[in-house]
Amino acid sequence: MKPLDYEEGGTAVQDVRKNDTNRDRRQSLRNNRFTKSFVKRTIQLLSVNRIMFSVPGSKCIALTFDDGPVAENTTKILGILRQFQIKTSFFINGKNAEKHPDLVRAMHEEGHTVGNHGYNHYHLEDYKGNLVSYFDNIRRAEEIIASITGKRSFLYRPPYGNMDLSIFLPICKMGYRIVFWNFDSNDSFIKNPALLASTIISAAPGPGSIILMHEDYNHTLQALPEILAGLRRKKVRFCSL
Ligand SMILES: [Zn+2]
Numbered sequence: 731m732k733p734l735d736y737e738e739g740g741t742a743v744q745d746v747r748k749n750d751t752n753r754d755r756r757q758s759l760r761n762n763r764f765t766k767s768f769v770k771r772t773i774q775l776l777s778v779n780r781i782m783f784s785v786p787g788s789k790c791i792a793l794t795f796d797d798g799p800v801a802e803n804t805t806k807i808l809g810i811l812r813q814f815q816i817k818t819s820f821f822i823n824g825k826n827a828e829k830h831p832d833l834v835r836a837m838h839e840e841g842h843t844v845g846n847h848g849y850n851h852y853h854l855e856d857y858k859g860n861l862v863s864y865f866d867n868i869r870r871a872e873e874i875i876a877s878i879t880g881k882r883s884f885l886y887r888p889p890y891g892n893m894d895l896s897i898f899l900p901i902c903k904m905g906y907r908i909v910f911w912n913f914d915s916n917d918s919f920i921k922n923p924a925l926l927a928s929t930i931i932s933a934a935p936g937p938g939s940i941i942l943m944h945e946d947y948n949h950t951l952q953a954l955p956e957i958l959a960g961l962r963r964k965k966v967r968f969c970s971l
Contacts, residue, residue, distance in 0.1 A: 780902050782940065782971070783912045789937040790969035791961070793818040794911065796847055796887065798945030799826050799833035806951055808836055814958045817841050817970040820945065821887040821909070824849035824871030831878045838879040843970040845885035845909060846871045854892035865900060885909050885971060909971060911942035918944065923952035931960035940971070 785792050798804050799822055811818060820837050822844060827834045837844050849870040857864040868886060876882040886906040888897075893908065901908060913935045920926040926949060935941055943950055961968075 780907055782907055782909045784938040784940055785969070785971070786938060788969065790967040791935055791937070792940045792969055792971050793943060794821060794845075794887070794909070794940060794971070795819070795943050795945040796821045797826070797851060798822050799830040799837070800946040801830060801833075803945055803948070803951050804830065804833045804837075807945060807954065808833075808840060808842075810951075810954050810958070811842070812840065814955075814962070816958060816968045817843075818968065819843035819845055819885070819909075819971040821845040821847035821885075822871075822875070823847050823851050824867075824874040827871070827874045827878065834875065834878045841970070843885065844875055844879055844883055845887055845971070846875060846883045846906070847887050848889050849874070851889045853890055854888065854894065854897065861896060861900075864897060865904070868901065868904065868906075909940065911940040913939045913941045915941055915943045915950070917947050917950045917953075921947075921949045923949045924956070926950065927953040927956035927960060930957050931964070934964060935961075935966075 793816070795807065795818060798820060804820075820842055822834060822837075824846075834844060846868060849867045852867070854864070857867075872882050884905055884907060886901055886904075887909045891910055893910075898908070913933070915926065915930055917926055920929055930941070930953075958968075
């Protein structure tokens with residue numbers, strides 16, 4: 731008996747298979763599109779108010795200082811801020827906070843915001859394959875901040891601004907808003923205090939700007955009074971996050 735091959739009945743079988751394959755493909759495409767749009771919508775929903783590059787709807791400017799507290803610098807920065815009657819935000823590392831709890835307490839008691847910048851200051855790539863350690867690093871800093879100030883922080887700034895989807899949703903689930911910046915003072919590159927101050931002032935950060943600065947640079951500390959005075963001359967108002 732002639733087996734069913736693709737000379738005669740085969741065409742029908744091929745057609746059925748082709749139809750099945752096409753149907754599967756269409757279904758898979760629909761599922762894929764649905765999954766993609768579902769993921770996109772979920773991320774958009776979760777992202778609302780979860781990521782900050784600026785202070786939306788605000789006319790003030792938020793200065794942010796990263797990587798402290800640092801023994802002498804922080805005390806001096808706090809003194810300058812007190813003198814100008816300005817409130818800012820500090821994104822601190824837990825390991826530094828452990829060394830200088832008094833400085834973290836002073837930030838908090840003087841009305842500045844204390845945000846979480848991780849316990850260590852490692853790149854995200856250093857945690858690839860071991861994201862549990864990344865989240866432990868955040869929690870460890872969170873516990874130290876809470877033990878000093880009496881309340882946990884809900885603001886997190888990832889070291890180096892390193893962020894991807896593998897950590898974004900879990901960090902949101904931990905209750906954090908992720909704070910980036912839309913104005914880099916470039917104090918990692920401009921090490922002359924006068925030049926740093928004039929660069930920031932002439933760039934005139936707009937309303938709602940979040941300015942990235944570093945607490946551990948001496949040139950930033952030296953430039954700070956002129957930065958604040960210069961921005962004040964431009965009628966800038968400051969706020970904490
Ligand atoms: Zn940092």
